[in-house]
Amino acid sequence: MTRSEQLKQADATLMAEIGQDQLRHKIRKTERRNFLTAFAFFAPALLLVGALLLFPVGYNIYLSFTKWKKFKGYDQFAGFSNYTKLASNHAFEDALINTSIWVGASVIFPLAIGFFFALVFRSVRGEEAFKSIIFFPKILAPTAVGVIWFYFYAPDGVLNRLISLASGGDPVDIGWLYEASTITPAIIVTFVWQTVGLVMVLTLIGLAALPRDPIEAATIDGASNWQIMRHIIVPLLLPTLLVVTILSVLAGFTVFDLLWVMGSGYPGKRSLSLVVMMYFEAFQKSSWAFASAIAVVIGMVVLAITWVQALLQHRIDRMTG
Amino acid sequence: MSHETDIDFDAIIRAESARRPSSALRLTGAIALSLLWLLPFYYLFVTVFKSTEEYASKNPLALPSGLWPILENATAAWSSARMAAGMFNSTLYGLCGAAIAVFLAAAAACGMTRFQFRGKALWFMLIFSGMVFPFQMYLIPLFFTYNSLGILNTHGGMILFYSAICIPFPFLVLRNYMNGISREIDEAARMDGAGEWTIFLRILIPNCWGPITATFLIQFTWIWNDLIFSTVLANRESTRSIMNALQSFQSSYSVFGPNTVLTAALIASLPSIILFLILRKHFMRGLTVNTT
Numbered sequence: 001m002t003r004s005e006q007l008k009q010a011d012a013t014l015m016a017e018i019g020q021d022q023l024r025h026k027i028r029k030t031e032r033r034n035f036l037t038a039f040a041f042f043a044p045a046l047l048l049v050g051a052l053l054l055f056p057v058g059y060n061i062y063l064s065f066t067k068w069k070k071f072k073g074y075d076q077f078a079g080f081s082n083y084t085k086l087a088s089n090h091a092f093e094d095a096l097i098n099t100s101i102w103v104g105a106s107v108i109f110p111l112a113i114g115f116f117f118a119l120v121f122r123s124v125r126g127e128e129a130f131k132s133i134i135f136f137p138k139i140l141a142p143t144a145v146g147v148i149w150f151y152f153y154a155p156d157g158v159l160n161r162l163i164s165l166a167s168g169g170d171p172v173d174i175g176w177l178y179e180a181s182t183i184t185p186a187i188i189v190t191f192v193w194q195t196v197g198l199v200m201v202l203t204l205i206g207l208a209a210l211p212r213d214p215i216e217a218a219t220i221d222g223a224s225n226w227q228i229m230r231h232i233i234v235p236l237l238l239p240t241l242l243v244v245t246i247l248s249v250l251a252g253f254t255v256f257d258l259l260w261v262m263g264s265g266y267p268g269k270r271s272l273s274l275v276v277m278m279y280f281e282a283f284q285k286s287s288w289a290f291a292s293a294i295a296v297v298i299g300m301v302v303l304a305i306t307w308v309q310a311l312l313q314h315r316i317d318r319m320t321g
Numbered sequence: 322m323s324h325e326t327d328i329d330f331d332a333i334i335r336a337e338s339a340r341r342p343s344s345a346l347r348l349t350g351a352i353a354l355s356l357l358w359l360l361p362f363y364y365l366f367v368t369v370f371k372s373t374e375e376y377a378s379k380n381p382l383a384l385p386s387g388l389w390p391i392l393e394n395a396t397a398a399w400s401s402a403r404m405a406a407g408m409f410n411s412t413l414y415g416l417c418g419a420a421i422a423v424f425l426a427a428a429a430a431c432g433m434t435r436f437q438f439r440g441k442a443l444w445f446m447l448i449f450s451g452m453v454f455p456f457q458m459y460l461i462p463l464f465f466t467y468n469s470l471g472i473l474n475t476h477g478g479m480i481l482f483y484s485a486i487c488i489p490f491p492f493l494v495l496r497n498y499m500n501g502i503s504r505e506i507d508e509a510a511r512m513d514g515a516g517e518w519t520i521f522l523r524i525l526i527p528n529c530w531g532p533i534t535a536t537f538l539i540q541f542t543w544i545w546n547d548l549i550f551s552t553v554l555a556n557r558e559s560t561r562s563i564m565n566a567l568q569s570f571q572s573s574y575s576v577f578g579p580n581t582v583l584t585a586a587l588i589a590s591l592p593s594i595i596l597f598l599i600l601r602k603h604f605m606r607g608l609t610v611n612t613t
Contacts, residue, residue, distance in 0.1 A: 034436040037517050041432025045425040045488050046448055052485035053451040056462035063461060117354065124344065124351050132601055133355045136362075139597045140590050141546035143564040147571050147586040148361050151368075151381075151579040158364050158381045193358070254455050257548045257564075264572040278457045283553065288461055295457040302455045 057299070064292035073289065082293035092294075094271035098184050099253065102273060105188045106195075106252025111245055113192060114199025118207060121200070131204070135197030142194070146261030149190040153177050153262075177262055184272070187262050191255060199244050206240030207233070239316050246309040250302065274298050369394055369587055373578040381579075391584065397577065398570070398585035403558050407566035407589070410555075411545050413476060414562060418483030419540035423533055425484070426491035431521045434499040435507060445496070452489035459486075460553050467554055474557045482554060483544050491536035498532045499525060538600065542593060563589045 064082055067073030086092050121130045137145060152158045153176035160172040176186045210233065218228050234241075256279065259272045266272070270280035274294060282291035368376060370385035372393065398404065433445055463482065464473070472478030506528075507520045515523070526533065544562075551562035561569075567589045571582050 031438055035438035038432035038436040038438055041517075041521070042429035042444065042448065045429035045492060046444070048425065048481075048485040049448050049451040049488055052463070052482055053454070053459060053489075054447070056459045056466070057454050059462035059466075060458045120347060120350050120354065124347050126348075126351075130351050130355055134358055136597065137358070139542065139593050141548070141564050141593065143546070143548045143568050144586040144590045147567060147582060148365050150571065151583060152361055152364060154579070156377075156381070158360075161381055193361070254457070256456075260548070261568055261571060264568075275455075275457055279460070279549075282461050283464075292461055295455075295461065298455050299458045303453065306453055 060292050060295055060299075063289055064296045066289045068289040068292075070286045078289060082290050083297075085290060086293060086297070091271045091277060092274075094268070095274050095277040098271065099273045099275075101184055102188065102252045102255065103249055106191070106248045107245060109188070109192045110195050110199045110248040110252075111241065114196045114244070115203055115241075117196060117200040118203035122204060122207060131197075131201065134200055137194040138197045140194070142255075142257035143261055145190060145194050146258045149187075149193075150177065150262050150264070153186055178266055180268060183263060183266055187258055187272075190262065191252065191258060194258075195248060195251060199248065202240060202244050203237070206237050210236050239313070242309065242312055242316060246305060249305055253301065253305070254298070365583055365587060368580050369584045371580045373580055376578050376580045390580070394581050394584035395588065397581045398588060401577065401581070402566050402570035402585045404563065404566055404585065404588060406558060407561060407563035410476070410479075410560060411563040412592075414479050414483050415541040415544040417480045418487055418544050419537050421480070421484040422487030422540055423491045423537045426488045426536070427495050427526060427529065427533060428521065429488070429492050430495035430499050431525050433496050435504070435517075435520075435525075448492055449489055451486070452493070456549060460549070464553050474555050474560050476560055479551070479555050479560065479562075482550060483547075486550075487540040487543065491533075491540065494532050494536050495529060498529055502528055538596070542596070545592060 065078055065080070067076040067078040067081075117134060121127055121134070124130065154160075155173040155175050155178075159176065160174055163174075164170060164172040174182070176182045214232050214236075215228060218232055223231075254275055255273070256275045259269075259276050260279070263269045263272050263276070270277045275298060278291050278294040278298060281287045281294060285291075364382060367382065367385055370388050370391050371379075372390040375386060375390070429448060433441060467473040467478055470478075472481070502525070506524055510520050510524055546564060547562060548564040548568055551565040552568070555561050556565065558566075567585055570577075570585055
């Protein structure tokens, strides 16, 4: 290679590098400009969400480590004492038991009944009208639904009257919403009545999206209804069923309005669920720090459920996918 | 389609319908279930037409003897539960909160889908995470922050909060939808000298009209039905929501019988019922993607 050739090559490399540099610089500039424009579009939403939702979450976690009660202890550090206090609290224990009942019931009943309804109403004559009737309670406010059922369950209400008619006429006056043993099951019935329509519609959407071929093939091969259900429909419906289950668990775990309205005459109100207990401790007893700790516990459970859903979703996606 | 003709569809349909429970049986079951589901509504509708004495003296499921008591019930409920203020407030919160939220969510979704930049997933998660925490974690901090800012029990404070909490869901829906809209249209508009803002308002929004109205409707209904945030942040007669007014009326019912309180519940639910009757299909499809 002669000297002049070498020089020429060095020259070319240099030029290329400058070009690349300019190019890189230009790309970075466009990206920066892109980001600034995009930021202008999403900044207002981010500001509102950050200030009114994310900041309170952080603040709540902080408060749960203070001694704040009534007007004192706002700036006193309490360590984990609010959390350890939970473990020895009777109301918390009862609330935890009731909440577990809620979670268990909201896994089983909406799903089982909703699935059954989907099978009954699918392609029956007048399907749309039936579906609308079952779905209708869902569009009402839980507050209004709670008010209706509050009187439905009243000692002189509809349910007792029906029981009395069925059992031969003796008057019945059970206070369904005043007894510790009946109030939770009674409100769960209301909850199921209101939410089953949603589960049914989701299941019907899932059923409609199922591929016809495997079912037809199995029918031709002489598989029984139960076999088709067990080996084809349920596995194919698994993603839908997962979403539905998680939705109703989260709804059952955090139900507040129904409990607050229907439990308005119940003396042990605060032990109805964790969510009610949190509200009660905060806004009726002013135990701010203690209530914040309950809120953190509720938040952790909700995040755990969401996390489990993400894991299962991932597995199902891999299985089907 | 020709290759399908060698499958005997009629035979399949016949085989399938033979194995299904007969349609008459299913129809009977469907009717029975619907009637059972309608029982609480039947109770509601016979009760609002009864006077207090009539309700107390008769079977709660008996038909009313006249229709006129509903006027008295409605007037009593309307004035004693201070429903006028509640209706006005909830309409204001619902319209403003949902409109601001959906508009800001659409703008954010536009920013997330129309531009390439680094760290997009993180920014997305920040806005979306407003949807994963339970409401209980917001209550105490908001109550005290609102109190110290002096916006507790104000219309402005409530609109501000409802606007914020209604952003994440429309944001998620609109982002997915906008991802599917071709970028060629906005490229063409950009060539013609349109600014980003014009592209957003004139091209993206009209193209997303379906999901925008659907999410607006969902968020409006959510705000209308909300009880807990109104109880915590606006527990005054002048600023509380309709559901808060209804709940207060119910828990102090000693003076009024079930007939009056149930009339109040019916009045408070009328907007939802009317919306449902008009937009039934829209609702059943739209609400199915909502979480609460």
